[in-house]
Amino acid sequence: MLIGRGITSGYRGEPVLRDVAITVPDGVTVAILGPNGAGKSTLFKTLIGLLPLQGGSVHVDELDISQMPPYRRVRAGLGYVPQLGRIFPSLSVRENLEMGGFTLTKELTDRIDTVLELFPDLRVAMKQSASNLSGGQQTMLGMARALMLQPKIMLLDEPTAGLSPLYAAKVWESIRNIANAGIGVLTIEQNVTFALEQSDQAYVLVNGQNTSHGRSSDLKGRSDVEGLFVG
Amino acid sequence: MHILIQSIGYGLVTASVIAIGAVGLSLQFGVTNFVNFAYGEFLTLGAYIGYFVSTQAHFNVFVGIVAAMAVTGLLAVLLDQVVFEPFIRGRPNLVVLLIVTVALSLILQNLYQIVFTTDFRRYAAPSNTQYSVGDINFTGSQLLIIAIAITAIGALQILLKYTKLGKAMRAMSDSADLAQASGINTRLVTRAVWLISGMFAGIGGVVLAINVYNVQPTLGNSYLFLFFAAVIMGGIGKPWGALISAVVLGIVIEVSGAYINAAYKGGLAFLILILVLLLRPRGLFSSRRRTV
Amino acid sequence: MLFYLIEIVTLIAINVIFALGLNIQFGYVGVLNVGYIAFVAIGAYITAVTSLGNTENGFTQLYILHWNVPWPLPVLFGGLAAAAVGLLLATVTLRNLRADYLAIATLSLAQVLYTIVANNDSLFNGAQGLAGVPRPFDAQLADASQEVYGLVFLIIAVIFAAILFLATRQLQRSPLGRFMRAVREDEVVAESFGRRPLVARLAALGIGCFFAGIGGGLLIEYQTAFGSQAWFPLETFIIFAAVIVGGTGNNLGAVVGAAIVLVGINESTRFLPASIPSELVGPGRGVLIGVLLILFLRFRPQGLLPETRVRLYGRRIETPDNPELPTPPQTADATTS
Numbered sequence: 058m059l060i061g062r063g064i065t066s067g068y069r070g071e072p073v074l075r076d077v078a079i080t081v082p083d084g085v086t087v088a089i090l091g092p093n094g095a096g097k098s099t100l101f102k103t104l105i106g107l108l109p110l111q112g113g114s115v116h117v118d119e120l121d122i123s124q125m126p127p128y129r130r131v132r133a134g135l136g137y138v139p140q141l142g143r144i145f146p147s148l149s150v151r152e153n154l155e156m157g158g159f160t161l162t163k164e165l166t167d168r169i170d171t172v173l174e175l176f177p178d179l180r181v182a183m184k185q186s187a188s189n190l191s192g193g194q195q196t197m198l199g200m201a202r203a204l205m206l207q208p209k210i211m212l213l214d215e216p217t218a219g220l221s222p223l224y225a226a227k228v229w230e231s232i233r234n235i236a237n238a239g240i241g242v243l244t245i246e247q248n249v250t251f252a253l254e255q256s257d258q259a260y261v262l263v264n265g266q267n268t269s270h271g272r273s274s275d276l277k278g279r280s281d282v283e284g285l286f287v288g
Numbered sequence: 289m290h291i292l293i294q295s296i297g298y299g300l301v302t303a304s305v306i307a308i309g310a311v312g313l314s315l316q317f318g319v320t321n322f323v324n325f326a327y328g329e330f331l332t333l334g335a336y337i338g339y340f341v342s343t344q345a346h347f348n349v350f351v352g353i354v355a356a357m358a359v360t361g362l363l364a365v366l367l368d369q370v371v372f373e374p375f376i377r378g379r380p381n382l383v384v385l386l387i388v389t390v391a392l393s394l395i396l397q398n399l400y401q402i403v404f405t406t407d408f409r410r411y412a413a414p415s416n417t418q419y420s421v422g423d424i425n426f427t428g429s430q431l432l433i434i435a436i437a438i439t440a441i442g443a444l445q446i447l448l449k450y451t452k453l454g455k456a457m458r459a460m461s462d463s464a465d466l467a468q469a470s471g472i473n474t475r476l477v478t479r480a481v482w483l484i485s486g487m488f489a490g491i492g493g494v495v496l497a498i499n500v501y502n503v504q505p506t507l508g509n510s511y512l513f514l515f516f517a518a519v520i521m522g523g524i525g526k527p528w529g530a531l532i533s534a535v536v537l538g539i540v541i542e543v544s545g546a547y548i549n550a551a552y553k554g555g556l557a558f559l560i561l562i563l564v565l566l567l568r569p570r571g572l573f574s575s576r577r578r579t580v
Numbered sequence: 581m582l583f584y585l586i587e588i589v590t591l592i593a594i595n596v597i598f599a600l601g602l603n604i605q606f607g608y609v610g611v612l613n614v615g616y617i618a619f620v621a622i623g624a625y626i627t628a629v630t631s632l633g634n635t636e637n638g639f640t641q642l643y644i645l646h647w648n649v650p651w652p653l654p655v656l657f658g659g660l661a662a663a664a665v666g667l668l669l670a671t672v673t674l675r676n677l678r679a680d681y682l683a684i685a686t687l688s689l690a691q692v693l694y695t696i697v698a699n700n701d702s703l704f705n706g707a708q709g710l711a712g713v714p715r716p717f718d719a720q721l722a723d724a725s726q727e728v729y730g731l732v733f734l735i736i737a738v739i740f741a742a743i744l745f746l747a748t749r750q751l752q753r754s755p756l757g758r759f760m761r762a763v764r765e766d767e768v769v770a771e772s773f774g775r776r777p778l779v780a781r782l783a784a785l786g787i788g789c790f791f792a793g794i795g796g797g798l799l800i801e802y803q804t805a806f807g808s809q810a811w812f813p814l815e816t817f818i819i820f821a822a823v824i825v826g827g828t829g830n831n832l833g834a835v836v837g838a839a840i841v842l843v844g845i846n847e848s849t850r851f852l853p854a855s856i857p858s859e860l861v862g863p864g865r866g867v868l869i870g871v872l873l874i875l876f877l878r879f880r881p882q883g884l885l886p887e888t889r890v891r892l893y894g895r896r897i898e899t900p901d902n903p904e905l906p907t908p909p910q911t912a913d914a915t916t917s
Contacts, residue, residue, distance in 0.1 A: 517688070
């Protein structure tokens, strides 16, 4: 379980997020909704440690990870797939997965096999350069890489951005499989209706602050949620 | 015709010297994302160490190289820890980091003048025996330079391609943020990169001293922009690209040097650098936006 | 003593011009011109060859142009020539976003120029450099004492520095100046100004190099000679130190920094114990300046006189003296992701 309390953070001393609270239980998919510039990506970067906390705390289960550098947060159970640059383009697909399992030694090959059961498409392309993959496959590779260390929580920043509706549904199928394995998944989605259909819970973030939170099925159709977003 | 062929041979020797410096510079540039203007001074220190160990203390040339590698490698790691890391931990600013490296270059170069004086130290050639390779005549020292370059760059290539550390270096070159967020201890990898880059400077310094027969405080600095030219031509963070560019640069410089005033060799290399920036400004580095 | 005072203030005035120019490049827009001294040298050279005419002053030197245009045109030509070379180099290297490319290109230019000039006798009179460059109002003041002429030149240098200082202040307050600082702070915010960031960088490079050339022209007229050894990069770092110590981005800081660094270097070496060999003084200065630069960047990056910062981020955009600053998009995400 991921618990963020009173999160305040931003760039160069200017807070973008103020007092944001968020909880991602194990095995549950949680979507973050909000207009452009609400601070969604900032929240993710703060959770993984690429941006420092200016206030508040982040816990994975009982463990306080607030002051840890990103690589230690990953080892503490966070997996992260950013919105841009989800893969290492000059490495092969297999090497990308190896980077995800950097701390593993002899179990590495077994772990790669296990992860690939979720993403069979990647199996045929193992020796290829990751930059040759299609956008959708790159998303899958990013997710597979983040799964290598058996995270408790996955952070997926707009996993379906730029994908066809068909591939977006495929990505969400993988996300549900990940959640069914007991991993909590936090995602950002642009398409509100789609996100509320797919996820279990949702948070609404506006101007760097939480406004609503609830079960996705309850939020669906609420004008104050869906009305927030133009286009 | 003979002059042309012979100068191609010298070009390969010059290329080997440039390649070692360029590969060491390129590796660190690619991973840390800022260029080290003090790299020439790293080489100079390596050259002095090689001179003291091999010429003054009469040890074998390889003993000199190993000693130079140890000293410059440690210097690089030390500077990373003491000087660069505090700047990177704070609010990293590319321009500030660049000025810091230039200031380091100034400090080191002037320290060498104080400690080693401005005298030209004559580096004793490890071998003056003449060898003929086809139509080209080489001295034993020149063949040694080529062999050292091939060995060093080959070893680095193996490290980058087949070891976990090397793969992590390539991953950081792609994106340091993603590497961190994959669970890679990027501080440790960065330290290793500085160590290797410094060790290459040690090799490069000795090889440079062998090639020009002398050591003085501005030795490395006068080659720095040739390294830059090779790095930019080859694509930042791509050791292979730097190697190929070094060969092109080395041959162009030596072949033209056979026909024009030797003083303009540098001007020619600069012209090549400018042409590359003009014609291939984007094709020369990866498409990602910089993160520093 | 009086002559020493006149000399140091004159040199400060000329270095203020250098520092103002570098501040426009490095302080305003954030481009790094590591070979700044090369543009000083270009300005000096062009000033010399457009004022030397055919007079040989009793010894032979070789150079181009042989013009003899009335003062202060040679100085202006020097500034324009430096600006032209700067713009040319910037056009080649600044088309992509990497600040390091320009730094590499300018450093290389300085090194290459240095070796070419020192080795080419027919254009630049080789390593000897040019001598006998006419001083302004030399004919009118032929009978004046060293002090009086020094005072006249001091006034000339101060007038130049003052004019350029006022021009810099105008630039800083102009829309172009604000745009330059926006480019330095954030590429994306800068794009909301509706102009290409490249424009700001080119303008800063051109204007800054113009200043370098003017200062170089005055310097060669003051010293009446300019050898290739004066092109050493150490000189660039004295100027960098002036800008950083004074306060990057602050024009008054550039003035104060130039004065402090120059006087500091002169004074600190004047009172050295006689036991220190003279050949160590120069390198010692180099080490000192390098250490000063790093310490300031580390512990007081804003310098002695910090720039009044215009906030370009977030929701609270305070623009006390720039009410018409365009409002950047209210997104923090867009600036980084």
